[in-house]
Amino acid sequence: MIEQLSADRQLERVVLIAVRTPGQSLQQIDEYLDELAFLVETAGATAVKSFTQNLPVADSRTYVGAGKLEEIRQYVEENDIQTVIVDDDLQPSQQKNIEQALHTLVLDRTLLILDIFARRARTAHAKTQVELAQYQYLLPRLTRMWTHLDRTKGGIGMRGPGEKEIETDRRIIRDKISLLKEELRHIDRQMNTQRQNRGKMVRVALVGYTNVGKSTLMNVISKSNVFAENKLFATLDTTVRKVVIGNLPFLLADTVGFIRKLPTHLVESFKSTLDEVREADVLLHVVDISHPTFEQQIEVVNKTIHELDNRQKPTIIVFNKVDAFSYKPKDEDDLSPKTRENFSLDDLKQTWMARDAKCVFISAVNRVNLDEFRRVVYEEVKKIHVQRFPYNDFLYDDSFEAAD
16 A cells, blocks of 8 residues: 655656445455556556545445545645546546546546556557547547647646647547547458468467566567566567477467456457457466465456457466565464475475466576476477377477577
């Protein structure tokens, strides 16, 4: 939970708000707010305080109750807060009412993520996808939001899709959305042609929660230079590389990371990017084992993948960052708790994590256990390759020496 004011006065100062509904624990709310604070940091600002309120459901007018809203207003005025961010999607009327009460800019979780995507988009493809998602988000909020779309302004939520004229109306926005959708359909056709040109090579896709180390693993395995950073959504564009393990070639794709409450606009706009997941033969589900809530992250990813493609595919769980993993025993009287120093790979293989699925424990950064990782991937790819190319037995080299 964020309670201390940041000493860095150069960054935009943000306050976070969340509602705790029945069924949510205090620990869950703290974890959600910590993730929201990380999103804020990725967007180039700093979260200086968070407010939570217990409610059966969020208030339909102002998200939180009148008393809590007044408490937030006083803090905003006394501490020079530029922006308030809510950890849920807001209705346009809610957003308007909260802004009128707090006299400051109010964003919801979706707009914050859209802002990060606008920062991270590098290629024309990614920029088009983000622009479409922005317009779809802004259309029902046109009256309230239009004065915030001037590109000359800074701060989170100020990177609008480009139209500056106040008199721009909904008809023009809808026309723009139609043009962007047609442009993305054209890109989809190009991407589909590229996939067809790859032939029958086995396709492997790296999937997982955002910031679990997919791009780092991609760089290590494919000897490429995919951008990797310790921030959420460092990668937006799908990167595909040809990889060879033991004389067995396959295509490895790095995809955009998932996150809880992934905005519907983004899922729709990034259809061509997520097609790499749909068309993959094997999924490498990368998990940050050092994260305190990695079990919940696994559930979010599995749910998202099922929504994208409900077909059962061979999946390898790749527990990454084992060098940063620590174990806190449930029995607080244990005088010799296991820590990252004495929790070995063999110990990890005896835990519940290794019981129900094909998995491997690695550290991509420090190149821990990559030989086993390569062998597990090799065996899974080989099963599919044998079916597609039954006369290529000479190709396989089960005794290859894996090397970094």
